[in-house]
Amino acid sequence: MLGSCLEAVKKTVPLVHNITNYVTVNDVANALLACGGSPIMSDEPEDVEDITSICSALNINIGTLNQRSIEGMFRAGARANALGHPILLDPVGAGASALRTDTAVRILEELRPGVIRGNVSEIKTLALGSGKTRGVDADAADTVTDRNLDAMVDFAKAFAARTGATVAITGAIDLVADDRACYVIRNGRPEMSRITGTGCQLSGIAAAYAAANPGNRTEAVAAAVCLMGLAGELAFARMQPGDGNSTYRNRIIDAIYNMDAETLNRGAKYELR
Amino acid sequence: MLGSCLEAVKKTVPLVHNITNYVTVNDVANALLACGGSPIMSDEPEDVEDITSICSALNINIGTLNQRSIEGMFRAGARANALGHPILLDPVGAGASALRTDTAVRILEELRPGVIRGNVSEIKTLALGSGKTRGVDADAADTVTDRNLDAMVDFAKAFAARTGATVAITGAIDLVADDRACYVIRNGRPEMSRITGTGCQLSGIAAAYAAANPGNRTEAVAAAVCLMGLAGELAFARMQPGDGNSTYRNRIIDAIYNMDAETLNRGAKYELR
Amino acid sequence: MLGSCLEAVKKTVPLVHNITNYVTVNDVANALLACGGSPIMSDEPEDVEDITSICSALNINIGTLNQRSIEGMFRAGARANALGHPILLDPVGAGASALRTDTAVRILEELRPGVIRGNVSEIKTLALGSGKTRGVDADAADTVTDRNLDAMVDFAKAFAARTGATVAITGAIDLVADDRACYVIRNGRPEMSRITGTGCQLSGIAAAYAAANPGNRTEAVAAAVCLMGLAGELAFARMQPGDGNSTYRNRIIDAIYNMDAETLNRGAKYELR
Numbered sequence: 001m002l003g004s005c006l007e008a009v010k011k012t013v014p015l016v017h018n019i020t021n022y023v024t025v026n027d028v029a030n031a032l033l034a035c036g037g038s039p040i041m042s043d044e045p046e047d048v049e050d051i052t053s054i055c056s057a058l059n060i061n062i063g064t065l066n067q068r069s070i071e072g073m074f075r076a077g078a079r080a081n082a083l084g085h086p087i088l089l090d091p092v093g094a095g096a097s098a099l100r101t102d103t104a105v106r107i108l109e110e111l112r113p114g115v116i117r118g119n120v121s122e123i124k125t126l127a128l129g130s131g132k133t134r135g136v137d138a139d140a141a142d143t144v145t146d147r148n149l150d151a152m153v154d155f156a157k158a159f160a161a162r163t164g165a166t167v168a169i170t171g172a173i174d175l176v177a178d179d180r181a182c183y184v185i186r187n188g189r190p191e192m193s194r195i196t197g198t199g200c201q202l203s204g205i206a207a208a209y210a211a212a213n214p215g216n217r218t219e220a221v222a223a224a225v226c227l228m229g230l231a232g233e234l235a236f237a238r239m240q241p242g243d244g245n246s247t248y249r250n251r252i253i254d255a256i257y258n259m260d261a262e263t264l265n266r267g268a269k270y271e272l273r
Numbered sequence: 274m275l276g277s278c279l280e281a282v283k284k285t286v287p288l289v290h291n292i293t294n295y296v297t298v299n300d301v302a303n304a305l306l307a308c309g310g311s312p313i314m315s316d317e318p319e320d321v322e323d324i325t326s327i328c329s330a331l332n333i334n335i336g337t338l339n340q341r342s343i344e345g346m347f348r349a350g351a352r353a354n355a356l357g358h359p360i361l362l363d364p365v366g367a368g369a370s371a372l373r374t375d376t377a378v379r380i381l382e383e384l385r386p387g388v389i390r391g392n393v394s395e396i397k398t399l400a401l402g403s404g405k406t407r408g409v410d411a412d413a414a415d416t417v418t419d420r421n422l423d424a425m426v427d428f429a430k431a432f433a434a435r436t437g438a439t440v441a442i443t444g445a446i447d448l449v450a451d452d453r454a455c456y457v458i459r460n461g462r463p464e465m466s467r468i469t470g471t472g473c474q475l476s477g478i479a480a481a482y483a484a485a486n487p488g489n490r491t492e493a494v495a496a497a498v499c500l501m502g503l504a505g506e507l508a509f510a511r512m513q514p515g516d517g518n519s520t521y522r523n524r525i526i527d528a529i530y531n532m533d534a535e536t537l538n539r540g541a542k543y544e545l546r
Numbered sequence: 547m548l549g550s551c552l553e554a555v556k557k558t559v560p561l562v563h564n565i566t567n568y569v570t571v572n573d574v575a576n577a578l579l580a581c582g583g584s585p586i587m588s589d590e591p592e593d594v595e596d597i598t599s600i601c602s603a604l605n606i607n608i609g610t611l612n613q614r615s616i617e618g619m620f621r622a623g624a625r626a627n628a629l630g631h632p633i634l635l636d637p638v639g640a641g642a643s644a645l646r647t648d649t650a651v652r653i654l655e656e657l658r659p660g661v662i663r664g665n666v667s668e669i670k671t672l673a674l675g676s677g678k679t680r681g682v683d684a685d686a687a688d689t690v691t692d693r694n695l696d697a698m699v700d701f702a703k704a705f706a707a708r709t710g711a712t713v714a715i716t717g718a719i720d721l722v723a724d725d726r727a728c729y730v731i732r733n734g735r736p737e738m739s740r741i742t743g744t745g746c747q748l749s750g751i752a753a754a755y756a757a758a759n760p761g762n763r764t765e766a767v768a769a770a771v772c773l774m775g776l777a778g779e780l781a782f783a784r785m786q787p788g789d790g791n792s793t794y795r796n797r798i799i800d801a802i803y804n805m806d807a808e809t810l811n812r813g814a815k816y817e818l819r
Contacts, residue, residue, distance in 0.1 A: 022295040022568040023302050023314050029569050029742035034791050039742065040639070041569050044612040050643030066317040066341060068612060093313070097323030194530070196302035196312065238788055242511055244530025245307050246523040250792040257740070257790025295568040296575050296587050339590040339614060366586070370596030467803070469575035469585065515784055517803025518580050519796040 002223035003261025005213045010036035014211035017055040019043045021063025024197030031201035034257035037208035043069040048076035057211035063092035077111035086210040089113040090203040095125035117168040127159045144173045153182045153273045166218045176222040183222040185270040187229025189236045194245045202228040226268035231255035275496035276534025283309035287329040287484035292316045294336025297470030304474035307530035310481035316342040321349035330484035336365035350384035359483040362386040363476040368398035390441040400432045417446045426455045426546045439491045449495040456495040458543040460502025467518045475501040499541035504528035548769035549807025551759045556582035560602040560757035565589045567609025570743030577747035580803035583754035589615040594622035603757035609638035623657035632756040633659040636749040641671035663714040673705045690719045699728045699819045712764045722768040729768040731816040733775025740791045748774040772814035777801035
């Protein structure tokens, strides 16, 4: 059950090392605290090995990468691998620039992250080595819909099989796949795309969930995806006239904070393919 | 009408490349989403040319500049100019340090931004090559008032004529000028100065407005300035006892999110000089 | 009285130069504005000397340090010392990595900050040159309790005597000590530890309080610590069903914004040892 994944996080309070963009970093920290984890941020190459050594997972997000932080990602990743910590890759903007695409592909090949989470454009870029990305949002032509669902499930499983990772493709319909099974998740609200950073928050949370549930990583990532979407639904229900995306952002993190296993089990909308 | 500028943003969803400070970057992103645009942030020199190529405008804010991001500003700016994208310069703290003044002046001369937005101390620093700045706020001796309004309107027009830019000088009274006309805008609330980043948010929004309204840039920037001030008024009207600057920040972005053309046309307070 | 320290901040509006981490920087800026100060951020070595020269205090927080910002810390610190500005050191994560420990110790020795604020693990690391830190949170084995209070008060006074600084050790019980006296403060809520950045905000505020109250630095820092804890209590009293850590964060800054001297004097819970 997804709820037991949530409880494992609240019980073990995994410390997550985040090398993440400076746009949404505060929300990532508060979302990690809200879900029951604990965040630490460090991207200086001379600092990251020590920091990741005291953590349980490493969340790498390339949203505002630079040459220094890229070096930090690889040094932290090598140490995390040596220690057996799960690594999550969030390839923000892969496909939008050569540096982002190349860095994401190198991370994929050299660090072999256990979890990859992005929108469909980003994941396609990684998988196919091509694809167009319009900034950090998914291309409209590139979304998971009921019409292409079978093909997308196959694609997610195949990419998971090739990389050995749990692959989370998030959008209107979310897919969380390993080589054998794929969760098709229908939580969330379209208004979440009008807030910056819900994807980044999810990546931080998914890293905590993976760390706290080492035996069933794919279920744990699916639980994190359901949690985020359900929080978006519960937060939306609390919106008042005059509220907008800034208040919605706060209420989503609040909803993560207040989520318990029973609410998650009851509210999660998914099927297994 | 200003409202049609707003509608053009909501219709075209301009993607804005922001090289901006890490203090207010999250608010800039959410404000851009709130107004109907889409944000992307990148400051690494090896990344910025690709990123700006997929955007419609470039917003350069020197608030926490460093040697790496300065190089990013010039490389992104050169590419934006080659592609005909509007560039907005927000010279945060020009006059407060030699590096900031020199960088802002170099950007002005080498990149020739189409929009310049700052407080009066910053703009005077750029225009006169001198002027004292007390941190990132305007000097009290340096504000636009009804007493010096004629002179300040002339100053704004002259600086616009010299630079070829639309010049936005924001404060208690806002001026938006090109070489021929100056909008004198009286929207906003004094409490907005107790929030960090309303100026930075406005710069991001103004870049989106300029991108979506290429034929009438000055009107578009005036619309963005009225939008921000009016959002400050509407948000203030929703404040409850016990609320302070943090809640006010959220409510302003919420008000931008909920703004429509009719509300903007009705609430904008300006005269043309 | 603590309230007069608050009034001195609101009257003099001290401009505080912050070299601080990018995780909580926006909250630090808004908290400084809320308490009546004014923030400016700059970490580029070529920029920091000019910036700190126009300020009244320097707040150094090593939360996401890098080689460039470390150089900025030392250059800014040297200038602040030359000008007689108070320096506050927030040794975030000292003990968690060699780079953080070494940098904090070097700042302590070379810049001799007038105020040091951290959790007990971080301060012990500085004082004893050892100690374990679990990320950026204090070790459970390392908290100030009623059982070890006498020893911790002695420890705080001794460290203050050795360094010449006012030492603030914050946690469930807060200690603010110089070589002669120690404030034992019991404001605050345990829920504050589920928000990122309340410690960073306090450091920014304490720097402003020190700047505005040069004659009685230790009382001023104690006032800032009481202010932060009391704001946490008042904000908690305003929480509604469904609210969580994100709303709590906003309400705490709001409570700082609305605090007056009388409320602070009435609500501060401390004894002098």
